[in-house]
Amino acid sequence: MQNKKVFLSGIQPTNIPHIGNYFGAVKNWVKSQESGELSSFYFLADLHAITIRQDPKAFREQILSCYALFLAMGLDAEKSALFVQSHVPEHSELAWILGCYAQFGELSRMTQFKEKTVSYKEGESNIGLFSYPVLQAADILIYQADFVPVGKDQKQHLELARNIAQRFNNAHGETFKLPEPYITQNTAKIMSLSEPLKKMSKSDENANAAVFMLDDKDVVIKKFKRAVTDSEAKVEYRENDETKAGINSLMSIYAAAADKSFDEIQKEFDGRGYGDFKTAVGESVAALLTPIQEEYKKLRTDGEYLEACMRKGAEKASAAARPTLNAAREKIGFLQV
Numbered sequence: 001m002q003n004k005k006v007f008l009s010g011i012q013p014t015n016i017p018h019i020g021n022y023f024g025a026v027k028n029w030v031k032s033q034e035s036g037e038l039s040s041f042y043f044l045a046d047l048h049a050i051t052i053r054q055d056p057k058a059f060r061e062q063i064l065s066c067y068a069l070f071l072a073m074g075l076d077a078e079k080s081a082l083f084v085q086s087h088v089p090e091h092s093e094l095a096w097i098l099g100c101y102a103q104f105g106e107l108s109r110m111t112q113f114k115e116k117t118v119s120y121k122e123g124e125s126n127i128g129l130f131s132y133p134v135l136q137a138a139d140i141l142i143y144q145a146d147f148v149p150v151g152k153d154q155k156q157h158l159e160l161a162r163n164i165a166q167r168f169n170n171a172h173g174e175t176f177k178l179p180e181p182y183i184t185q186n187t188a189k190i191m192s193l194s195e196p197l198k199k200m201s202k203s204d205e206n207a208n209a210a211v212f213m214l215d216d217k218d219v220v221i222k223k224f225k226r227a228v229t230d231s232e233a234k235v236e237y238r239e240n241d242e243t244k245a246g247i248n249s250l251m252s253i254y255a256a257a258a259d260k261s262f263d264e265i266q267k268e269f270d271g272r273g274y275g276d277f278k279t280a281v282g283e284s285v286a287a288l289l290t291p292i293q294e295e296y297k298k299l300r301t302d303g304e305y306l307e308a309c310m311r312k313g314a315e316k317a318s319a320a321a322r323p324t325l326n327a328a329r330e331k332i333g334f335l336q337v
Contacts (some may be wrong), residue, residue: 004039005146007032007182010085010139013044013059013066014052018210019285020190020200022073023256025149030074040080041143041317042070047085047092047135051128068306069213072296081320083313085139090321095131095138097328101167102134102160111156137161140179142321147182155181172331176324191249193227197242211285214293221282224250225275235269235277237262247274250281257284 009025011017017026032038044066049059063084075082085091107113110133116125140148140161150158158181165176190200194209204210208226215223229246237251238244251265254277260268269277299306330336 004037006041006143007038007147008041008043008140008143008145009149010043010045010048011066012049013046013063014049014054015062015202016065016212016214017069018190018200018202018212019253019289020210021202022213023190023253026070026073026075027256029080033074033076033080036079038147041145041320042075042080042082043088043139043313043317044070044084045139048132051126051132064303064306065300067310068299069292069296071299071306071309072292073213077309077312081313081316082309083317084310087310087314088317088321090142090318090325091135091138094142094321094325094328095135097332098138098141098164098168099131099134101164101171102131102137106160106163107131107133110160133157133160134164137164141165141176142324143317144177144324145179146177148179149182168328168331175327175331189249189252191245193223193246193249196228196246196249213289214296215289216293217286217290220286220289221279224278224282224285227278229274229278233273235272235274236266250277254281254284257281257288 009029011021011025029040029042033040044063046059046063067082067084070082071077107130113130113133116129136157137160140158141164148158148161158179162178165178169175192198192200192204192206192209193211194204194206200210202210202212208223211220211223227246227250229250230243232243235247235251236244237248239248241248251262254260254265255262269280326336
């Protein structure tokens with residue numbers, strides 16, 4: 001186990017995950033878990049989620065629902081560490097330590113912080129929103145992660161984690177491993193159904209823009225039938241062609257859901273219109289979601305089992321995190337008791 005490379009990823013438990021989260025991340029997590037090649041840590045980032053005000057009762061229900069859904073999607077509490085971030089206090093303690101090695105200027109240059117504060121009303125911006133990249137660095141560094149999956153919007157945060165780790169190491173000696181970005185080959189690039197030039201998002205105000213993991217069959221098919229495409233009426237994948245962005249994304253979804261290549265899809269729908277293609281995509285996705293939804297319903301009503309899995313995940317994570325935290329505490333001169 002100690003010789004395995006460490007892989008870590010987290011997602012905020014705000015709203016139900018959509019098919020982009022599944023095809024682009026969770027499906028690959030499950031494959032990695034089953035291969036046993038990596039030591040994997042997956043968590044619900046509830047500490048990050050409170051940079052925006054949450055209704056406490058709804059938030060608790062959302063965390064439980066997301067945790068049950070991740071189990072239903074195939075993550076195994078026995079094979080991986082699947083935990084809730086706030087259940088592992090080592091994250092928060094290391095974040096404070098690392099915050100003392102982060103610089104105000106580099107945090108103020110974080111693109112996401114600048115973009116979010118522009119849209120916030122007066123009084124809504126908070127210190128947590130400003131400093132959450134430091135907590136994100138702690139999430140990564142405390143497990144001595146080798147690989148962290150990053151998209152374009154998170155690359156800057158991984159670079160910050162590396163910079164903070166290097167700064168600490170230079171001051172106190174080798175303590176933190178410098179994580180590398182994890183790029184999954186052939187990962188489906190799932191775009192908004194209504195605006196195919198932007199990624200599918202849980203927070204999109206357009207209800208038809210995303211297909212969520214708990215959408216029923218009729219809703220799924222309706223959303224795909226309304227998906228924005230183009231006037232060419234030709235099912236053909238053309239990379240870097242913005243006019244085909246909608247079809248490119250739909251083909252990526254169908255390829256992932258039906259386990260088909262782009263060539264196979266193009267042959268299947270040669271001479272057929274977009275109506276047939278959209279229906280096929282919708283039915284394929286609905287068929288994939290049905291068993292996941294059935295398993296989710298069973299798990300969601302078993303509160304004792306979910307809590308047991310959460311405790312197990314937190315214990316695994318804490319056991320892995322504690323040595324790194326203790327090493328950092330010792331390096332800076334804290335007394336150990």
